[in-house]
Amino acid sequence: MMKASFKARYEPDKASAAATVAVNAGDFKLRASMTDATVVNGPCLNGLALAVEKPGFFIIDYNVPKNDIRFQFMNTVRVAEKPLNLTYIHGKGDNRTIVDGCLVIDSVNKVSANHVLGTGNSKLKYTYLHGGLTTFEPSYDLGKNAWDFAISRRVYGDDLFQATYQTSSKDLGLQWSRSSKLHGSFKISASVNLAEERKIPKLCAETTWDFEM
Structure with missing residues (x-):
């Protein structure tokens, strides 16, 4: 099965677009993505990326x-009978390695x-899901010695409203998103x-369309 997605992004001073095509090859997924820079002045290699994925591995x-x-x-390992999801990311270009871990205490914490x-x-981040609809996410950045806060609320099943605040930069953000097949x-x-x-608020709008072929 082949899946394709098209994403368009709109800002007051610019607009951009990107497309992704993914193909299932047994236990693996092959993916190619490109941006508008690939075709506007091309075709060329600008904005082109390729990926091989084995989901969960x-x-x-x-x-x-x-290049x-x-x-x-x-x-995923078990810690006191709780799942601990581990992710290891290494980028060759910037020679940077990131280790990410998430301990699922229960269905809400x-x-x-x-x-x-x-x-x-x-x-460090703590996530609490209240009533199955509202999520509270306080986080602490040790490098900046600062707290960040996020709260989101799901409405009508497909709609999600989120507010974020970064204490180090004093950035306040509001977001409304909808995901519908x-x-x-x-x-x-x-x-x-x-x-x-x-x-002066900075505005941004994104739209994504998914297709199966």
Whole structure:
């Protein structure tokens, strides 16, 4: 089976587009993605990326114009009978390695951590799902010594409203998204920096269409 998706992004000063085609090959998925830079001045290799994935085990991404490869490995272990989902990501180009872990305590509570090896960049996040609809996510950035907060609420099944606040940068964000197999998906977001004297919101809209062939 072949799946394709098309994404368009709109901002007041620019617009962009991207497309992805994925093919199932037994236990593996082969994926190719491109941006508008691939075809506007082309065809050319700008914005072209290839990937091989075995769901739940690994993903290998290759950025063609940058000749850069990224490895991502996933595994799940048990800690006190609780699933701990581990992800290891290494990018050859920037020589950066990221280790990510998520401990699922129960159906409504989970704790996750993210660390960039060789640096002080670490983040801790606690996720709490209330009533199956509202999610609270406080997180702490050890590198910045700062807290971030996010709260989201699912409405009418397909709609999700989210508010975020970053204490280090004083960025406040609002987002409305919808994911529907029949009508496609979209996301509308606005952000404003409360530290700026002129608090002009930044607006962005995205729409995604998925196809099966």
